[in-house]
Amino acid sequence: MAASVLGWALRAARQVSPAPSLPSRSYYVDWRMLRDVKRRKLAYEYADERLRINAIRKNTILPKELQEVADKEIADLPRDSCPVRIRNRCVLTSRPRGVKRRWRLSRIVFRHFADHAQMSGIQRAMW
């Protein structure tokens, strides 16, 4: 009986143990990257609301007063919640320009890895 109880507790402990104790990486490359991360989080949270309020705004059927009220409402939402403010930075260097979308890397880092044969399926072009 005690053994079975212990076994159950062991299983529970095994499942729980990684989560609280392991620290995840707490340093981003720079502050700009951190702000970008915050913007992404907020944009994810408010995405549905923005979609619905915009559906009311961009409408020809509903009365205009309602649409004006909706305009005010969407302006009241936090500024960082709009997806337009997100910038696709390089994941490793936080470079805002010259980032290839598929790999989320800037061109310099991409070249570095590709030359060291660490990018799967990438080869130097020659034709």
Added chain:
Amino acid sequence: STSSVLSTEKDESTASKDSTTEVASKSQESTAETPKQKLLDIIGNMKVEVSYRKKLQQLKTREIKKQATNKLEGPDGKGSMLQKTTEDTQRGKPLSPELVEAASAVASFLPLNKKQTESELIAQLRRHEETTDKQKKGGTINIRNVISEMAVKRQSPAQRGVRISNRISLELDEDGQRIKPERLSPQSSDSRSLKVGRRLNIFTKASTETENALKTVSSPTIWDLEFAKEIAAITAQPPRNGFEEMIQWTKEGILWEFPIDNEAGMEDNAEFHEHIFLEKHLEDFPKQGPIRHFMELVICGLSKNPYLSVKQKIEHIEWFQKYFEEKKELLQEI
């Protein structure tokens, strides 16, 4: 039908020839043309034979029984139908009465002691039944089968030296590390492979242990939990190689499971009609007016959206409902 009877009997006679050479057979009756005489020959040989090739015997008895009953049906027309399924459906000791009848009929054909042959035939039938039951369950272990697949491997002393020297290599790589000898694949590279061959029934299947669902004890004490955590921390060794690392990541949820399942997180067990016919959610809205028009457009768009689950769609509609409720006073001014 008589030709088929003849052909099967010929097979039996060739099969029985191996046994007859080893056993002192009864007087071989003159090779008669009639199938009846051949049948009698076979039965006579079979009776005296020391049973040491059991399987062959069982085969023979089975076929003879069938033939005997076929013969009975033909010339005599005794009307005892030996169904093929009687042997399958029979379980346990009691033999079917038809088999007993067949045994007595066969015994009557023989020129020898009738009762003795009948009892012997019935005994053989019983044994036959036992072994078929056992083999169905997979209980018998035929050592013959096990040994037949094995082969003695011989190593010549000249090759031994080669093999030993293969293990230690003295060549150096570019980086200064020794080149390891190439390892064979886990399956033997000989002509035999691991997956070929008959089931040998040497090992019994492990019975699945049923876990205790009931936890009669109240929640385990803190000391138990602490102890469990200690054990977990100790036993969770850091991964030895990349594969174990990937396993750990998959368990944590960092790595996706392969082959990639596009619907990994979401479980939408809804039928298509719940996705498309969303009008029932529109009951609280006014029937006429621009709002209704607007909501119908919303529903039309949602019904065409394959990426949302039914819950999400209902949430959208409910949000609109709440929103328009709040704006009611405003709307009534208009």
